[in-house]
Amino acid sequence: xxxxxxxxxxxxxxLNQEVxxxxxxxxxxxxxxxxxxxxxxxxxxxxxxxNANVHRGVHTLAERATAAYEDARHKVQHFIHAEKPTxxxxxxxxxxxxxxxxxxxxxxxxxxxxxxxxxxxEHHSNLISWQQLAIKKHAxxxxxxxxADGELDMADAAAKITDKTKIVAVAxxxxxxxxxxxxxxxxxxxxxxxxxxxxxxAQSVPHMPVDVTDLDVDFYAFSGHKMMGPTGIGVLYGKEDxxxxxxxxxxxxxxxxxxxxxxxxxxxxxxxxxxxTQNIAGAIGLGAAVDYLTNIGMDRVQAHEQQLVDYLLPKxxxxxxxxxxGPQDPAKHTGVIxxxxxxxxxxxxxxxxxxxxxxxxxxHHCAQPLMDYLGLVATARASxxxxxxxxxxxxxxxxxxxxxxxxxxxxxKAE
Amino acid sequence: MGLSKxxxxxxxxxxxxxDHPHHKHDLAESTNxxxxxxxxxxxxxxxxxxxxxxxxxxxxxxxxxxxxxxQSSASMMTDAVMGxxxxxxxxxxxxxxxxxIGKEHPQADLDELQDAAxxxxxxQFPARIKCATLSWWALQRALLEETDDTSxxxx
Numbered sequence: 417x418x419x420x421x422x423x424x425x426x427x428x429x430x431l432n433q434e435v436x437x438x439x440x441x442x443x444x445x446x447x448x449x450x451x452x453x454x455x456x457x458x459x460x461x462x463x464x465x466x467n468a469n470v471h472r473g474v475h476t477l478a479e480r481a482t483a484a485y486e487d488a489r490h491k492v493q494h495f496i497h498a499e500k501p502t503x504x505x506x507x508x509x510x511x512x513x514x515x516x517x518x519x520x521x522x523x524x525x526x527x528x529x530x531x532x533x534x535x536x537x538e539h540h541s542n543l544i545s546w547q548q549l550a551i552k553k554h555a556x557x558x559x560x561x562x563x564a565d566g567e568l569d570m571a572d573a574a575a576k577i578t579d580k581t582k583i584v585a586v587a588x589x590x591x592x593x594x595x596x597x598x599x600x601x602x603x604x605x606x607x608x609x610x611x612x613x614x615x616x617x618a619q620s621v622p623h624m625p626v627d628v629t630d631l632d633v634d635f636y637a638f639s640g641h642k643m644m645g646p647t648g649i650g651v652l653y654g655k656e657d658x659x660x661x662x663x664x665x666x667x668x669x670x671x672x673x674x675x676x677x678x679x680x681x682x683x684x685x686x687x688x689x690x691x692x693t694q695n696i697a698g699a700i701g702l703g704a705a706v707d708y709l710t711n712i713g714m715d716r717v718q719a720h721e722q723q724l725v726d727y728l729l730p731k732x733x734x735x736x737x738x739x740x741x742g743p744q745d746p747a748k749h750t751g752v753i754x755x756x757x758x759x760x761x762x763x764x765x766x767x768x769x770x771x772x773x774x775x776x777x778x779x780h781h782c783a784q785p786l787m788d789y790l791g792l793v794a795t796a797r798a799s800x801x802x803x804x805x806x807x808x809x810x811x812x813x814x815x816x817x818x819x820x821x822x823x824x825x826x827x828x829k830a831e
Numbered sequence: 832m833g834l835s836k837x838x839x840x841x842x843x844x845x846x847x848x849x850d851h852p853h854h855k856h857d858l859a860e861s862t863n864x865x866x867x868x869x870x871x872x873x874x875x876x877x878x879x880x881x882x883x884x885x886x887x888x889x890x891x892x893x894x895x896x897x898x899x900x901x902q903s904s905a906s907m908m909t910d911a912v913m914g915x916x917x918x919x920x921x922x923x924x925x926x927x928x929x930x931x932i933g934k935e936h937p938q939a940d941l942d943e944l945q946d947a948a949x950x951x952x953x954x955q956f957p958a959r960i961k962c963a964t965l966s967w968w969a970l971q972r973a974l975l976e977e978t979d980d981t982s983x984x985x986x
Binding site: 436760761762763764766767768770771772778779780784787793794818819822823 | 834836837840841846871872873874896897898899900901956958959962
């Protein structure tokens with residue numbers, strides 16, 4: 417039995433409500449996570465007490481705001497075990513961070529005939545920026561395929577990554593397959609061929625301990641909102657020497673050293689990549705989310721979700737007419753569970769579950785090439801987080817059973 | 832019980848159309864065709880229409896894959912517009928679109944829609960309105976000879 421990690425009903429008042437006259441069971445955490453009071457309070461406190469623009473002002477509020485903003489950067493640095501705060505760049509989110517790398521490092525280092533290697537299960541955010549870069553530079557985009565079990569095929573990775581490869585970009589955890597990729601091995605493989613490795617941490621950082629130094633990744637992007645921070649704030653980690661050598665991403669205030677009529681110099685890291693007034697409150701809110709997760713401990717967050725998966729996954733797999741995608745072994749499956757019910761479109765399933773108060777995602781999960789690869793149009797997806805309980809898992813199982821019965825009692829019959 | 836509310840969305844006639852869709856096939860010859868995609872789920876409809884020289888719908892067929900609501904809506908749409916003039920069909924598409932977002936229409940307009948009028952409940956399920964309107968949107972765009980649109984993207 418998974419133990420409760422947090423006082424979910426007091427820390428997360430949003431969960432304490434009824435939807436369609438049923439207790440809300442929020443299982444769409446891979447899309448976005450709910451925010452604890454501590455994060456909301458940090459935003460409120462900032463706007464009510466400390467709000468000012470950072471780095472520029474001389475007055476007291478500006479100093480407080482700057483201290484709070486830079487303190488958040490330090491929290492993130494320690495959370496992902498980066499060596500220096502200068503390696504932590506605040507972005508809008510994982511998508512923004514990945515685009516930054518493609519537009520700066522990619523633009524400067526990829527030329528005709530080079531290869532960029534990604535995997536077939538990438539989210540569009542870690543796919544389209546590379547695809548478009550490859551088109552622009554006349555480079556080749558290669559896809560690492562999956563094993564029959566839905567895990568990244570490391571033999572294929574070893575074959576696809578060659579001396580022509582300049583960039584390898586793969587998600588640390590899949591937003592569809594429920595798998596974790598061996599990022600440390602991939603980074604080594606990339607480095608052995610003189611390429612850099614870019615990790616998409618959107619689905620990993622919120623759910624497991626991540627140590628970017630140990631993984632030896634060159635860049636690593638993630639979003640604040642999936643780890644209980646506000647929307648519109650994210651992080652790009654980059655190795656200092658790479659960031660130093662890269663051109664700026666955007667130009668404007670905050671990111672400059674000196675500006676003359678005919679030329680300019682750039683601010684030091686990380687501010688070189690933070691043009692214009694940043695999402696200051698968002699960064700501070702993200703810092704509060706990092707504190708919340710740190711207080712619980714990422715090992716415990718991961719263990720809690722694993723216990724729920726151990727409970728839920730075998731029961732879903734044993735249910736007639738239910739197909740679960742990705743590894744069938746719970747030990748190899750994260751709390752992201754994509755599934756379908758026989759002869760039912762996932763949108764119909766999601767509407768039915770919503771009538772039972774259960775919030776799941778239905779669609780292609782921004783991974784259309786993966787859907788094509790799996791021969792699917794769409795799937796439903798339940799995704800867990802630290803505030804979910806065994807009672808939530810039971811509610812999903814009951815709701816799935818009732819959904820099946822509802823449609824079987826109608827005129828839609830199994831073929 | 833939460834699921835009892837589903838009865839207002841998945842009425843028997845809707846489930847029947849979804850299970851046995853009418854006119855779900857390619858046409859041997861057509862004058863107007865379109866492929867449309869529902870960006871929220873990736874569903875696709877290919878709609879083919881054969882207009883007579885005086886702009887009457889002589890035949891109509893659709894293919895593709897989708898949810899219960901989109902399949903039944905397409906089936907009911909083809910039933911409703913078969914034999915109608917281009918102008919009448921465009922008016923019906925407008926009525927349906929309005930109905931789906933809860934806009935009032937005279938009962939006579941809704942009667943024109945035949946079975947499809949039963950989807951008026953769709954407005955209670957905002958996330959599913961696009962499922963119901965996709966085929967009517969395709970009809971309108973095919974009749975107005977607009978181009979395919981498969982470039983929509985969801986984040």
